[in-house]
Amino acid sequence: MSVFKCLIFLCILYSFGDCKFLDTLTKCSVKDEDGCLKSVFQNIVTEAAQKGIPELNVPPADPLKIDKFSINLLETLTGTLSDGIVKGIRKCVFNKYQLDFEKLMAIQDITCDLTIQGTVTLSGKSPAIEALLGTNSVDVHGKGKVKIEKLNFYMETPFQLLKNDNGDVYLQLDDKNFKYIYDVQNMKFSAEKIVIGNQDICKPSVALLNDNYRTLLKSFGKMFLDRVVAVYCGLLNEVLRPLPLKFYITEDVSVYIDN
Template sequence: MVGFKILFTLCAFAICFCASAYVDTLQKCGKSDAVCQKKLLQSVLKSISKTGIPELDIPQIDPIQLKGFNVAILDLVNITLVDGVAKGVKDCTVNKFEANFDDLHASIELVCDITIKGHYSVYSGSPLIKNFLGGDNIHGDGNGKAKIEKFKVAFDFDFTVEKRGDDLFIKSSIEKMKYTYDVLGKMVFAADNLYVGNKEQSASIVKLMNENWRILMDMVGKQFVEKAMNFVFNFTQKFFSNVPTKNYILDDLENYVSS
């Protein structure tokens, strides 16, 4: 029992030391140095997206696990990603990261190549779809993949500077976050086991999807983006709300602390 307690204490010490060692290596920026802040966020994404820092409550976001994610396209088709993953956040390019302490407002712009794949199910019994397909419905249950090339997303949010003990932290809220997105490249789909009525039609349906990817993105993009932004924003919010500003900001921020 004594040996177990010693081992547990050593493990806990090692975990805390690793977290401390990482945050102590962060690049420190001036509060108005947008170029340095951009490099800081790029480094954070590259370093800990795949692992997170559990001891600081910072989650992993590459890959992102997606289970039971449902998308309805204009009440015509229902698609569910039963069990899948999204990859690519680690290699996102940070085009912009600015934290304005005078306005307590921040903005981030990322460009990423995102791949989503996994087990899907799809069904449409819509009269409109059936009429278009000559009375048959669409259904499928198999493996699917979507790759979004050069997916650009920008989001803006307010933040506060909070004091806890002797340290200062940045805290933001997802409720008031605003975002825009676009696909600078294209989307490419792949899927198997897709049926029109009783006939397997995966190749022809996927071909149609790839030819009309922009229309599909306009129809369902907002739902996917909101899901992805929840993960990315949660990651950044957890990082900044759990890592003291002294580890990455050179200036004294005491005057910005919320009353």
């Protein structure tokens, strides 16, 4: 192997040594007529998920740990996922990514296969589930997992352009005022144990969930996915806040700050 080829190999192997990750980013035009930004953000998210980006103090995000995640169900029930782990972020595919600097809007189309697992609890009272479980008072706990196949998001997220202390312009997504539509090709639930009282209802519960996942998505999917999208935007902001746009945008974008 020639000295030149050897140096190239070492540069790739130790991308966070002398060859910084930021220096490997492609620069795109604000007009982005050829889908350039899609490749850039695919690269950023994949790198951040797999290895983290040490030069931006960003730790690896796959697997992603979720300490506690709660949603309200049927108005009187609370479902909580504790010690949660999300796997598969590194393999998410960007079908589209655009930044509209005139409207300050990020447009994303992403498809992921995700696995979510952790400790699940369900508590409260609801007459709606009495026929199903034989009681209207619910106190369920156990360990569960769900595989989500081909989860597709199309999102429109407002963003701000801000300047840091060095005068560099960076982008910050609004993680509260986003809009999205979604579709799921398939979901498969599994569990080690689901207990209500002293009874293990794991098998019938898992069968019920797998047979009716589309109904569950219609009823509770948006509440859950609202939180998922907010977490995603928050994670992406951890990368974008310390990443000046000059590393991936050709033009001077400071002219758009007051728009």
